[in-house]
Amino acid sequence: MKTKSGELALLAAACLLAAGCSSVPYTGRRHMLLISTGQEKKLGEDEYQKFLKDAKLSNDREKVEMIRRIGRRMAKASGRPDFQWxxxxxxxxxxxxxxxxxxxxxxxxxxxxxxxxxxxxxxxxMGHEIAHALARHGGERMSQGMVAQFGASALSVALGGQSGAVRKLAQDAYGMGVGVGILLPFSRSHEAEADHIGLVLMAKAGYDPRESVEFWKRMAGNKEGAKDSPLARYLSTHPSDVTRQENLRGWMEEALKEYQR
Ligand SMILES: [Zn+2]
Known part of the structure; x- marks a missing residue:
C-alpha cells in the first residue's frame, strides 16, 4: 500500500506516542500499528464466533483431529500462550x-x-496462515486504512477506541465477509513474510519445511486452465509463483536448523 509523506509523518508520530511501533517476529521488520493487540484479538474472536454460527463443521473425526494436532504443535511453536487458539x-x-x-x-x-x-x-x-496473524498483517492494514480514512484524526480514533469506526476498518481490512471463505488479498510483501515465518514455524513444530516448496508447486500447477476455480481464487489472494519457491529455498537453511533441533 502506498503511503504519502504526511501519512508517514503521522505514523512516525504514532510511533513516538507508543501507539504501536513494534517489530515482526522472526523477520524483525518494523511496522506501525494503530490498533492494540487486545482490540485485534477481540475483533478476531467476535468474527470467528459469527462465522462458526453459519459454518458447517466437519464431522470427520480423523481429519478434525489432524487439524487440531497440527494446530497444537504450531501454537506451541508460536510462543503465543496469550492467544486463545x-x-x-x-x-x-x-x-x-x-x-x-x-x-x-x-x-x-x-x-x-x-x-x-x-x-x-x-x-x-496452516503455518502460512498463522504467520499472517503472528505478524499482525491485518492490524497493519487496518492501521493503513485508518490513516487513509481519518488522516490526522487517525490517532484519536485509535487511542479513543471509537469501536464503531474500528470495527468498520476491521471489516474493510480483513474483507470480513469471512463467511464466504475468502479474505482480502494480502500484499506481496506480506505474503513473502508469511511464507518466511510460516516456514520457520512449521519446522519448529516438527514438520519438514522442505515440503513447502512441493506444496506451493502443486498449488501453482493446479491453477492452470482454471481461471475461476476455487484454487485460482485462493491463489488470487495468496499468489504462488516461481519467486515464492525461490524465496522458500532461500529461507530453508534457517528453517532446517529449527527442524533438526
Ligand atoms: Zn497469505
Missing part, C-alpha cells in the same frame, strides 16, 4: 482455503485437503 475444519469441498484471525482463530476448508495431500502439506498452509 482454536482450530476448526469447515465442510466445504469447493473452497480451497484456510485462514487465521487475530488471537489464533483458525479455519481450514476441506477443499484444501486434496492439495495438501499429507499432514505436512497441511502444516505448510
Amino acid at each position: 482454536e482450530f476448526n475444519l469447515v465442510e466445504d469441498d469447493k473452497t480451497v482455503n484456510a485462514w487465521c484471525l487475530p488471537g489464533g482463530k483458525v479455519a481450514v476448508y476441506t477443499g484444501i485437503l486434496p492439495v495438501a495431500e499429507t499432514e505436512t502439506g497441511l502444516a505448510v498452509v
Whole structure:
C-alpha cells in the first residue's frame, strides 16, 4: 500500500506516542500499528464466533483431529500462550482455503485437503496462515486504512477506541465477509513474510519445511486452465509463483536448523 509523506509523518508520530511501533517476529521488520493487540484479538474472536454460527463443521473425526494436532504443535511453536487458539475444519469441498484471525482463530476448508495431500502439506498452509496473524498483517492494514480514512484524526480514533469506526476498518481490512471463505488479498510483501515465518514455524513444530516448496508447486500447477476455480481464487489472494519457491529455498537453511533441533 502506498503511503504519502504526511501519512508517514503521522505514523512516525504514532510511533513516538507508543501507539504501536513494534517489530515482526522472526523477520524483525518494523511496522506501525494503530490498533492494540487486545482490540485485534477481540475483533478476531467476535468474527470467528459469527462465522462458526453459519459454518458447517466437519464431522470427520480423523481429519478434525489432524487439524487440531497440527494446530497444537504450531501454537506451541508460536510462543503465543496469550492467544486463545482454536482450530476448526469447515465442510466445504469447493473452497480451497484456510485462514487465521487475530488471537489464533483458525479455519481450514476441506477443499484444501486434496492439495495438501499429507499432514505436512497441511502444516505448510496452516503455518502460512498463522504467520499472517503472528505478524499482525491485518492490524497493519487496518492501521493503513485508518490513516487513509481519518488522516490526522487517525490517532484519536485509535487511542479513543471509537469501536464503531474500528470495527468498520476491521471489516474493510480483513474483507470480513469471512463467511464466504475468502479474505482480502494480502500484499506481496506480506505474503513473502508469511511464507518466511510460516516456514520457520512449521519446522519448529516438527514438520519438514522442505515440503513447502512441493506444496506451493502443486498449488501453482493446479491453477492452470482454471481461471475461476476455487484454487485460482485462493491463489488470487495468496499468489504462488516461481519467486515464492525461490524465496522458500532461500529461507530453508534457517528453517532446517529449527527442524533438526
Ligand atoms: Zn497469505
